[in-house]
Amino acid sequence: MTLVTHTSIAALNICFYGAGSMAEAIARGLISQELIAADRISMLNRSNAERLTELSSKYGVRTVLQGENNEHFLRNADIIFLAMKPKDAAEAIASIRPLISSGQLIVSVIAGLSIGSIELLLGAKLPIVRSMPNTSSTIGLGATGISYSEAVSSEQRAIAEAIFQSIGINAVVDEPLQESVTGISGSGPAYVYFFMEAMMKAATELGLDDNVARDLVVQTVLGAAEMVRTTGEDPAELRRKVTSPNGTTQAAIELMTERGLQDSIIAGAKRSAERAGEIGAAIERNISE
Numbered sequence: 288m289t290l291v292t293h294t295s296i297a298a299l300n301i302c303f304y305g306a307g308s309m310a311e312a313i314a315r316g317l318i319s320q321e322l323i324a325a326d327r328i329s330m331l332n333r334s335n336a337e338r339l340t341e342l343s344s345k346y347g348v349r350t351v352l353q354g355e356n357n358e359h360f361l362r363n364a365d366i367i368f369l370a371m372k373p374k375d376a377a378e379a380i381a382s383i384r385p386l387i388s389s390g391q392l393i394v395s396v397i398a399g400l401s402i403g404s405i406e407l408l409l410g411a412k413l414p415i416v417r418s419m420p421n422t423s424s425t426i427g428l429g430a431t432g433i434s435y436s437e438a439v440s441s442e443q444r445a446i447a448e449a450i451f452q453s454i455g456i457n458a459v460v461d462e463p464l465q466e467s468v469t470g471i472s473g474s475g476p477a478y479v480y481f482f483m484e485a486m487m488k489a490a491t492e493l494g495l496d497d498n499v500a501r502d503l504v505v506q507t508v509l510g511a512a513e514m515v516r517t518t519g520e521d522p523a524e525l526r527r528k529v530t531s532p533n534g535t536t537q538a539a540i541e542l543m544t545e546r547g548l549q550d551s552i553i554a555g556a557k558r559s560a561e562r563a564g565e566i567g568a569a570i571e572r573n574i575s576e
């Protein structure tokens with residue numbers, strides 16, 4: 288069995304290729320969970336020097352704009368996170384092909400992008416981790432789906448899992464299921480925020496002031512999630528315990544059901560998964576043209 292310790296990860300160099308929201312969430316999580324020192328992390332962006340200055344002053348990471356000695360960071364990285372938008376991925380990945388060597392671990396967070404497409408773009412069957420994290424990684428509460436290419440060694444698997452575990456929980460899934468993970472936990476935080484926006488709007492329309500509305504809604508969502516986690520009971524059972532016969536909750540749930548709340552959430556999550564597939568297929572078409 289391969290032993291991967293926090294100490295062995297601390298000795299690696301990690302490069303984020305694309306320095307947007309998701310890269311920041313993971314880098315911030317890794318630093319705050321003390322898995323790796325900030326000066327072992329480099330973050331590269333195509334443009335926006337201001338954004339890079341903000342990241343280096345906030346976290347102490349090394350930053351570099353594309354074209355300004357970014358080759359050094361890419362060549363010397365043990366792990367390269369591919370973290371640009373899907374529309375930029377094909378060009379960005381193909382352009383680093385001459386810099387990549389077989390000892391490096393490539394970790395993609397790009398929605399829809401298949402391992403096969405990354406192999407085609409890099410021109411080799413390298414060790415590739417396809418992941419689908421979420422922005423809650425920022426505070427160590429992420430939920431990440433992970434899949435591996437055949438070339439990923441057991442030690443590299445252990446490193447990838449330790450990295451994502453340091454910023455939340457992991458589920459290792461067969462690659463086609465990454466689209467489902469995207470529909471559930473990748474996009475999922477946005478559904479919860481959407482729900483919270485609606486709850487806060489309702490609270491203010493019901494006469495509560497903004498701060499009280501925010502506090503009550505945040506605590507309600509936190510408490511409900513924690514109840515599911517700690518009691519191990521099904522959400523349906525916990526919901527039943529809130530719902531007194533002919534009471535207030537029943538009145539609310541009946542109206543929400545009539546207006547299709549649950550059906551909308553199910554359809555929306557499935558649409559996100561389907562969209563991940565469409566995004567991946569568009570990149571594949573782009574590569575084969």
Ligand SMILES: NC(=O)C1=CN([C@@H]2O[C@H](COP(=O)(O)OP(=O)(O)OC[C@H]3O[C@@H](n4cnc5c(N)ncnc54)[C@H](O)[C@@H]3O)[C@@H](O)[C@H]2O)C=CC1
Binds near residue numbers: 305421
């Ligand atoms: N935001 C989220 O909740 C999640 C995002 N993802 C995936 O993460 C990826 C990044 O998403 P965000 O961080 O939200 O996007 P973003 O737009 O915040 O960041 C993308 C960054 O990549 C940079 N970039 C683009 N082309 C580049 C190039 N050729 N070289 C260097 N940098 C380049 C852009 O300048 C930008 O800063 C996407 O592929 C998305 O599918 C995955 C899970 C969750």
Ligand SMILES: O=C(O)[C@@H]1CCC=N1
Binds near residue numbers: 398469473474
């Ligand atoms: O909206 C998106 O495409 C990305 C992938 C999952 C969350 N955000």
